[in-house]
Every structure is written in structure tokens, then in C-alpha cells.
Amino acid sequence: MSDRSARLRVSNFSISLDGYGAGPEQSLENPLGIGGEDLHTWMFKTRAWLAMQGMEGGEEGLDNDFVGATFAGIGATIMGRNMFGPVRGPWPDDRWTGWWGENPPYHHPVFVLTHHPRPPVRMAGGTTFHFVTEGIEAALAQAVAAADGADVSLAGGAGTIQQYLEAGLVDELHIAISRVLLGGGERLFGDGLGRLDGYACSDLTSSASVAHARITRTG
């Protein structure tokens, strides 16, 4: 907890019915693990997602409302290094600039947690990737400053969210329980996470594809 007024929010973090945020055997060719892409099928169908890719059409309704609100009121994003890319260890060069092409969907500063320093990377459309080596609290402080009064989005992956949850730094966690079974992989609610004291589900709704649970601080 801090006295910051900016909130740290996780939006649309998809897990399977059996609790996995990524499938088993994650690899370069399969960054979401076996079956992991199926977790996000519900999102790819929405009008808001397609619009972010510059495409028209797509479904409206509950799922679309959640996707459309992802970046509403958000001024900066934090993500783990594995979400930024498959490169491990020291950065060999500056060629890897994320999964999202020349114009990433963030359009604001993005803080990437890493053990290996690297100069910021400025992309088209207002996204700049900053590399933070001083840990999760430093990344949050930098993101809050960059967001300049707006909220901060915590994008993932599961391990990064767990670290912020354990530190009590997450203000809102929206999980999207997707109607798939993965049978293994990376859990969001892993056995080591323990009791989330001070958090409760404030809102539960569902489409035919995904159940949305919003978990927020109590009291």
C-alpha cells in the first residue's frame, strides 16, 4: 500500500477453467504454451480488439465492453520481461522491440521488468519501452510518475502479477475465465501465492465465452 492516488489495475487477464494463464511447454515457437492461444479467442472476436488492430467488425456486448475499457484512464503499463519478448539473459542487441510491431497498442510509456539494463525504445504511436532493473516497486513508482495522475495497467504475465499481488500493490484484478481446459501450464493463483487478505470479488458476470471476475480491495 502507498499513498499514491493512481491505481494499479490488471485487465482481461485470461485463465482457463482449470486455472492456467498460459499452457504447458512455453517456447519460442509457442510463447503462450500448448493451447494457450485459445485462452484469448474470446478477446480476438471483439470489436474493440479488432479496432486496435485497425480492423472493422467484431462482436459487441459484455466481452467487448471489457476489452474496450482496457486502456481507459490508463497512463502507463508495467509488464514482465517474458511478456515483452522471448529473449533471455543480457540483451544481445537492440533488435527485439516487442511482439506488437511498429505501432504497439499501448500509446503510452511501458515499463518492462528485467535484470538487464537497456536504453529506452521509442516506438510509433506514443509507446516507449523503458527497462527497469530495480524491481517491482521501482517500476511502479516510475509508472505512476509517467502516468501523471492516470491509472497504471499491469499487463502480466502470471508471475509478474503474483509478485505485485504478494506485495499488496494491486488495486484491481480483472480475471477472464475462458471456457477452455489446458491441463497444465502457468497458474495465476499458484500454490505459493497464499491468501489474498484484503481482496474480494466485487463483480461477477459472464458471456457464453468467458466469465469476468473483478477482484478489488475490501474496506
Place this chain on the structure above:
Amino acid sequence: MSDRSARLRVSNFSISLDGYGAGPEQSLENPLGIGGEDLHTWMFKTRAWLAMQGMEGGEEGLDNDFVGATFAGIGATIMGRNMFGPVRGPWPDDRWTGWWGENPPYHHPVFVLTHHPRPPVRMAGGTTFHFVTEGIEAALAQAVAAADGADVSLAGGAGTIQQYLEAGLVDELHIAISRVLLGGGERLFGDGLGRLDGYACSDLTSSASVAHARITRTG
């Protein structure tokens, strides 16, 4: 898989948002573990549940429909010993006759998996508890015979359902994802369960209290 026509169905098996079917530190005083009773709050509010207890009132709607259908078309029930009671090891005497009082809500034969033989216990209202020591397939065969063409309900707990899932013997698994966080306990989808090949979610709906997912065989 067998050529039986009776289906083995799990109904209203409640798990938390973080995946636990019972809370941590299960004990005699706390058979569902710490916080575990909260998993079932949604059910206790329904008209169908209250009617089973001989009471009036309660909520109608989606959750009530699921609870009301629990025993529809069911001719026999299977449960693990821990669901039947807290007694461990050989039965010291015949005094323990389940958690449900003189007139249990089953009103049909119930097959209790145990390593320790015991004569059947006939209760009021048509429930008879049979104790099966020959394993899960023997219990299923006896339950199918007793159900006489009707379906068989697999009541729980989590470990018993896992055994039947691993053996490919479950035809329908309805999980009720309750809007609580337990932070630990007994998982339904434990790390050892592995991939449920041949199963998929066929139906996802939600009230404000619980998301209902029906998992059935594919193809």
C-alpha cells in the same frame, strides 16, 4: 469408457475463483477447511436447497435451476469417504451415519468409497449407504446397477472426482465457480490431473454469485 447407458454426472461442484474445492486446514471442526463453507453460500440461498431442508422461500433463477436439477434423473450416488464423514481408518462402530441427519437428501442408494468394509446403513426416506472397498470401477458398476437405467451422481470430494476423471469415467462435470478466494486448500484441477483429453466446456453461464461451467465429452 464403458458401454453403460447410464451417465456419471457431477453437479454443482463448487470451486473458488482461485481453484479450490475446499479450504486449507480441513479438520473435524472444519470439514470444508478454512473459508470452505463460503464456497456453498450461493447454494444455501436457493429455493431448491431450502426445499430439500423442508424450508420455504429462497431465491429463484439460474442458480436455483442448477440446484433443483441435482437429483433429476439420478438413481444412485457415489462419494468418497471423507465426504461421508470425518472417521478415518477402520470403523470403530456403526454410529456415524453421515452429515445429513436421519433423512438424507439422496433418497436413493449411495455408494461410499472406503478401504474398510462395513454393512449397509439404511436411513429414512430411501437413502441406503453402501460401503465399497473394491475401488472406483466397482463402485460405479454397483451404482449403475442400483440406478436401474437412471444416471449416477458423483458427489465428491475433489480427490474422488479426480480419480474418476483420470479414469475417463465422468460423462458430465458441472463446476460452480463461486465468487470467493480461499488462498489454499484442495484443488479440483490439481497439478497431477493433467490434460482432460476428450472433454470440453459445453456451456458457460453466470449469476452474480457463481459462474456455472458444464464440461462434457467431445465427439
